[in-house]
Structure formats: structure tokens, C-alpha cells
Amino acid sequence: MLRLNNITVRNTLVDLNLIINKGEFVLVTGDNGAGKTTLFNTISGHVFPKSGTIVIDGQDVSSLPQYARAAVVSNVLQDPRAGTVGSMTIRENLNIAYMRGKCRKLIPSNSFVRDDLYREKLSILKMDLENRLDDYVENLSGGQRQALSIIMSIIVDSKILLFDEITAALDPKTSDNIMRIAREVMATEHKTCLMITHNVNHMDQMSCRRLVIKNGKLNER
Amino acid sequence: MLSVQELMTCLEVGLIYGIAAIGIYLTFRTINFPDLTCDGSFVLGAAVSSVMLKSGQDPYMAMALALVAGGMAGLFTGILNVYLKIEDLLSGIIVAFMMYSVNLRIMGTNPNIAFMDDVTIFSGGYSTIKIAIIVSALVALFGYLLITDFGLGLRSIGQNKRFASICGINVKAMTIVGLVASNALIGMCGGLFTQYQGFCDITQGVGTLVIGLASVIIGEKLLKIKNMLLKVLVCVLGSVIYRIFIAFAIHSDALGLRTQDLNLITGILIIAIMCSRRKNAASK
Numbered sequence: 001m002l003r004l005n006n007i008t009v010r011n012t013l014v015d016l017n018l019i020i021n022k023g024e025f026v027l028v029t030g031d032n033g034a035g036k037t038t039l040f041n042t043i044s045g046h047v048f049p050k051s052g053t054i055v056i057d058g059q060d061v062s063s064l065p066q067y068a069r070a071a072v073v074s075n076v077l078q079d080p081r082a083g084t085v086g087s088m089t090i091r092e093n094l095n096i097a098y099m100r101g102k103c104r105k106l107i108p109s110n111s112f113v114r115d116d117l118y119r120e121k122l123s124i125l126k127m128d129l130e131n132r133l134d135d136y137v138e139n140l141s142g143g144q145r146q147a148l149s150i151i152m153s154i155i156v157d158s159k160i161l162l163f164d165e166i167t168a169a170l171d172p173k174t175s176d177n178i179m180r181i182a183r184e185v186m187a188t189e190h191k192t193c194l195m196i197t198h199n200v201n202h203m204d205q206m207s208c209r210r211l212v213i214k215n216g217k218l219n220e221r
Numbered sequence: 222m223l224s225v226q227e228l229m230t231c232l233e234v235g236l237i238y239g240i241a242a243i244g245i246y247l248t249f250r251t252i253n254f255p256d257l258t259c260d261g262s263f264v265l266g267a268a269v270s271s272v273m274l275k276s277g278q279d280p281y282m283a284m285a286l287a288l289v290a291g292g293m294a295g296l297f298t299g300i301l302n303v304y305l306k307i308e309d310l311l312s313g314i315i316v317a318f319m320m321y322s323v324n325l326r327i328m329g330t331n332p333n334i335a336f337m338d339d340v341t342i343f344s345g346g347y348s349t350i351k352i353a354i355i356v357s358a359l360v361a362l363f364g365y366l367l368i369t370d371f372g373l374g375l376r377s378i379g380q381n382k383r384f385a386s387i388c389g390i391n392v393k394a395m396t397i398v399g400l401v402a403s404n405a406l407i408g409m410c411g412g413l414f415t416q417y418q419g420f421c422d423i424t425q426g427v428g429t430l431v432i433g434l435a436s437v438i439i440g441e442k443l444l445k446i447k448n449m450l451l452k453v454l455v456c457v458l459g460s461v462i463y464r465i466f467i468a469f470a471i472h473s474d475a476l477g478l479r480t481q482d483l484n485l486i487t488g489i490l491i492i493a494i495m496c497s498r499r500k501n502a503a504s505k
Contacts, residue, residue, distance in 0.1 A: 044387070070389030083387075085380045095370065096377050100389045104370040 002043070002160055002192060007052035012038045014216035016052070020192055027203060028196045030213035036196045037078075039213065040162045043194070045069040056159055071101025074158040078165040080145035083152070086138030090129060090148060093137055094118045097152035121151050125181060143174035147181055154189055161186075163195040167202070175199065223468055233349055235464035236356045237414050238432060239457030242440075243363055244406035245433030246456045251367070252399035253379035254302075257313030257430060261320025262294040262404040264426035266411030268327040271334045271421035280342040284412045291408015292401045294320060299397035324423055333422040341416040348417070355413070356457055359406070364453040372449075375399055407433075428484065435491050436460035442494050466490070 004018040012035035020026055030036050041047040043054060045066035053062045056072050077083040084093050095109040098117075115133065122130040125147045129140075137145060146166055153161060163182060167175030179202050186193055197203060203210075210221045223231075241263065248256040266287035273283035294316055301312035328334055342351060366372045377385040378395045385392055407429060415421040440459025446452060470486050471478050478486065 046383075046386070065391075066386045067389050067391045070387060075387045077383075077387075082381065082383055085377060085384060087380055088376070092373060095373055096385075096388050096390075099370050099374070100387075102389075104374045104390070106366065106369045106371050108365075108368050109370045109373045110368070 001055075001057060003055040004043075005053045005055070007042060007049045007054070009035070009038055009042055009047060009049045012216060013042070013049070013213075016216065016218055018211075018218055020194070022057075022192055023190050025186060025193050025206070025208045026195070027206065027208055027210045028194055028213065029198070029203070029210065034213040035216060036213055037164055040075075040164050040194065040196065043160065044073050044075055044162060070158075072159045073162065074100065074153040074160070075162045076146070076149045076153045076164065076166045078168050080142050080149060080169060083149040084137045084145050087136065089134050089136055090122075090140075091115070091118065091133040093148065094133075094152060094155060097155050100156050101158070102156075117155070121155060122148075124184065125151065141174075143170055143178060146170060146178050150178070150182055150185060154185055154191075159192060161189075161191045161193040163193065165196050165198065167197070167199060176201075179205075223465075223472055227468060227472075228465070229349060231464040231468050232461055233352050233417065234414075235461030236352045236457060237410060237417060238436065238464070239356055239460035240359060240410035240413065241407045241429055241433045242436035242456040242460045243359060243453055244403040244410070245430065246437050246453065247363070247399055247403040247406070249434060250437065251376050251379050252396060254309050254396060254399060255313070256295075256298060256400060256403060257310060258294055258298045258316045258320075258400070258404055259313075259407045259430045259433065260426040260428070261317035261324070262291040262407045262426075263411035263414075263429040264324045264421075264423060265294055265320055265327070266291045266408030267415035267421045267425060268324045268334075268411075268423075269408075270412030271336060271415050272327055272329070274336050274339045274341060274416065275334060277339070280340060280344075280416060284342065284409060284416070287412025288405045288409035291411070292405035294408065295400040295402070295404025296397065298404070299400040302400075303393045303396055321423070328421065328423065332424075333420060335420040337419050341419070342413070343417060352413075352417075360454050360457055363402075363406075364450040367449050367453065428487070431484075431487060431491065432463070433460075435487055435494075436463050438491065438494050439463050439466075442497075463487075463490075 001022050002020040004016060007013055007016045028036050028039065038047060042049055045064060053060055061069050091110065098114060118133060119130040127144055127147055129144065129148065137148065140148065166182065167178050170178060212219045212221050244259065248254045269290045270283040270287040273286060274280060298312045298316045301307045301315065302309050367376065374390045375395055375398065377390060378392050382392050411426065436459040437456050439462050440455035443462065444455050444458065446455055467483065467486060470476060471480055
């Protein structure tokens with residue numbers, strides 16, 4: 001369960017309260033500059049609130065920096081280039097994501113066990129990425145990179161998933177495909193998930209709890 | 222033409238400076254931190270090593286202490302950048318600047334120390350083999366480091382800090398680790414080189430960065446290797462190639478170049494390689 005108590009961030013979010021139950025899927029909408037991304041950044045620890053507390057499954061994470069929250073919160077960012085490393089291979093990207101929230105030791109990062117897991121997860125995408133583990137991510141299309149980002153966010157367990165306008169940088173056809181993948185992943189993973197989207201079609205396809213941010217406050221819709 | 226003896230010297234000096242090139246690779250390429258501490262940490266290593274030798278200490282111990290001293294210089298730069306929020310370039314410059322005084326203190330206010338008669342690593346002969354063993358061990362160690370989970374974390378902060386942070390990597394700590402490791406290597410390189418040439422001079426660190434960087438980009442240019450394990454080796458090979466190139470340039474009577482033209486040649490070499498690389502990228 002995610003609980004935000006009286007969160008204030010600069011002038012963007014004012015005295016905001018939110019409770020999201022375990023396994024719930026929530027859509028967040030709002031005008032540009034309303035504070036959707038700020039809300040996500042506050043949960044992930046990229047931005048620290050001026051006041052208020054963030055509690056995840058009973059643990060107060062308010063004072064933890066982003067890297068220390070990585071074990072419980074995983075992100076897919078709007079820009080596929082920001083969520084992956086172009087100059088590294090698909091395998092290296094997945095290796096980095098695989099160690100999220102774990103202690104990075106001096107043992108070789110490549111292993112057959114991990115490769116099998118990566119291939120299994122990548123095959124969900126039906127993009128043939130499972131046979132391209134040694135390819136550099138900069139050679140992938142935007143849609144493929146974003147799909148890889150989604151896989152990287154679920155490759156190890158986390159309590160909260162944050163999807164921040166994951167289709168905003170993609171063309172309509174690709175974005176439908178990515179959204180389909182995201183929905184499939186959600187259906188199988190049963191995670192607490194927050195998603196920001198502007199796409200009306202995508203919103204209509206999903207029946208779930210909806211929140212609107214306006215004037216720094218959250219409203220149910 | 223170069224004699225065999227001269228070529229061996231190129232090989233030995235190239236291998237020793239290859240250690241500094243690995244250090245430069247760690248900062249400039251791996252964690253993407255333009256670290257200018259190196260000119261200071263090189264002399265720091267040399268100073269510590271020469272004072273140890275002068276007082277009759279074990280030469281390997283002297284080299285180890287040079288490594289530790291260099292690491293501390295890197296730690297200081299890291300703290301300036303990460304915790305005191307001083308820009309990366311400036312923190313390196315400040316530390317290198319302050320190192321000058323520190324180094325003079327260590328050397329007992331003598332701007333140079335000669336130890337022709339003291340016992341060094343190279344006293345017993347077999348210098349090429351000894352250097353090769355030390356450098357190979359370091360190449361293996363750092364090559365391995367970069368393919369581990371820890372090393373992958375280190376590399377990721379140089380590419381995408383936001384992503385690294387999301388994946389649970391402590392960017393601040395990793396930056397400091399990178400700087401410490403890099404400057405420890407450069408300090409050790411200074412400590413080893415000063416034993417090799419038999420004296421230590423307060424100005425001998427000038428150009429460590431440029432020579433190291435030249436080695437790294439020569440290696441990258443001539444040997445396009447994607448295997449992470451071999452990339453560290455390529456830095457050392459680049460350093461040896463650089464020495465041989467410089468020796469040829471200075472020794473060829475046709476060009477009419479002399480030893481004092483060294484910095485000019487090095488600079489032109491770097492510019493030429495960097496320009497050719499950009500041209501390739503544009504034509505792709």
C-alpha cells in the first residue's frame with residue numbers, strides 16, 4: 001500500500017493526500033504543469049517534498065534518496081532514451097536493472113541463469129529482442145527501447161510501478177502496441193501501479209480508478 | 222632509425238604510462254568525469270615513492286604507498302565535487318593546484334630528488350619483465366572489475382545518471398569510487414616511473430592527463446574493440462604505440478623535430494585523431 005500524507009512540493013503539490021491499495025491500478029491525468037510528473041518524482045525520490053510523508057507498505061521512505069528507494073519503486077520514464085543506456089547492449093541494460101535494489105558485488109554480471117530469464121521476459125514483447133541480447137540499445141527503435149524499459153521495470157520485484165506517459169514520445173501505432181504490452185504486463189504481474197496518460201483512447205480501454213490533479217490537489221473521477 | 226634499446230625503452234615507458242592511461246580511462250570514459258587531478262596525483266605518487274626510497278624502504282612498499290596517496294587525492298576531488306558541489310573540472314584543478322605545495326612538503330622543499338644509488342624495483346635488472354607483470358596484473362584486475370555488477374554500475378553513471386539512480390545505484394558514492402581508483406592508479410604510475418628514471422621532479426606530472434588521454438584515444442582509434450575486458454588492455458597498448466610514434470617522430474631526421482617539440486607533436490596527434498573520428502561519425 002502506498003500512502004502520501006500532506007505532501008507539499010514547491011507550489012506544485014499542496015497538502016496532498018493519497019492512499020493506493022496493494023495491487024490497484026490507477027490512472028493519473030491533469031493539465032500540463034499540473035504536477036503529475038512531480039507527484040511521480042516525489043514517490044520515486046527524485047524530488048523531495050517540502051513537507052509530508054511517503055509510506056510504502058508501512059515503511060516511511062520520505063527521507064530515502066532515489067537510489068535507496070529503487071528496491072520498492074520502479075519507473076518507466078516518458079523518454080525511452082532516458083530510461084535505457086544507448087551505448088550498452090540489451091543484456092547490459094537488463095543486467096543493471098536486474099541488480100536494482102540489490103548489493104552490486106564483484107562477480108561477473110553475465111550468467112546463463114540471467115540470460116534465460118531475460119529471454120523469457122523479452123519474449124513477452126514479440127519483438128524478437130530475445131535473440132538480440134548483444135545488440136546495442138541505440139540501434140533499437142523508440143518503441144523497442146520503451147518496450148525494453150517496461151521489461152527492465154519488472155525484471156525484479158518492486159512494490160510500486162510508475163509509468164510516466166510512456167507512449168508520449170512514440171507514433172500512434174507504436175504507442176498502441178506499447179500500451180497493449182503495458183496492460184498485459186500489468187495483468188500478469190499484479191503490482192500496485194500508477195500511470196500518467198493523456199491519450200483518451202488508452203484511458204477508455206482501461207476501467208480503473210482515475211485521479212485528476214488540479215491546483216496541486218488530487219480529485220477522484 | 223630506432224635501435225632495439227630505444228624500442229625497449231619505448232615499450233617500458235609505454236607500459237608504465239599505460240597504468241595512468243587506465244586511470245584516465247576510468248574517469249574520462251567510464252564515469253565520464255573530466256578529472257584534472259591527475260597531473261597532481263602523478264607527482265604525489267612520485268614524491269611519496271622517492272621519499273620512501275631515500276629512507277631505505279622497500280621499493281614495492283613505496284609503490285603501494287604511492288597508490289594510496291594518489292587515491293587520497295582522488296578522494297579529495299570527489300568530496301569537493303559530490304558534497305561541496307564544486308564543478309567537476311574545477312575540483313580537479315583546485316586539488317592539482319594544491320598538490321604542488323603538498324608535494325613540495327613531502328619532498329622536503331627540494332624541487333627534485335635523485336636516488337641513483339638507492340634500491341628500486343628495477344635494481345636487480347629484468348625491468349621489462351617486472352613492468353609487464355605489474356601492468357598485466359592491473360589490466361586483468363580492472364578488466365574484470367568492469368564486467369562485474371559493480372563495474373557495470375560504475376559504467377552506467379557515466380552514461381545516464383538518472384537511469385543509474387532509478388536502478389538503485391548510488392551515483393555520489395560511485396563517482397568517488399571512480400575518482401579514487403583512477404587517481405590511485407595514476408599515483409602508482411608516478412611512483413613506478415620515478416623509480417624507473419631514478420629521480421623525482423616537482424614538475425614531472427605536467428602533461429600526465431594529455432599523454433594518458435592520447436593513449437586512450439589512440440587505442441580506441443586503432444583497435445576498435447567492443448569487449449569490455451579488452452578495452453583496458455587497449456589503453457595500455459595505446460600508451461605503448463604513443464611512445465613508439467613519438468620516438469619515431471623525434472628520431473627521424475627528415476622531420477627535423479627535437480625533444481622539446483614533444484608537447485607540440487602530442488597535441489597535434491590528439492587533434493588529428495579527434496578530427497578524424499568526427500569526420501567518420503559525420504559520414505555515417
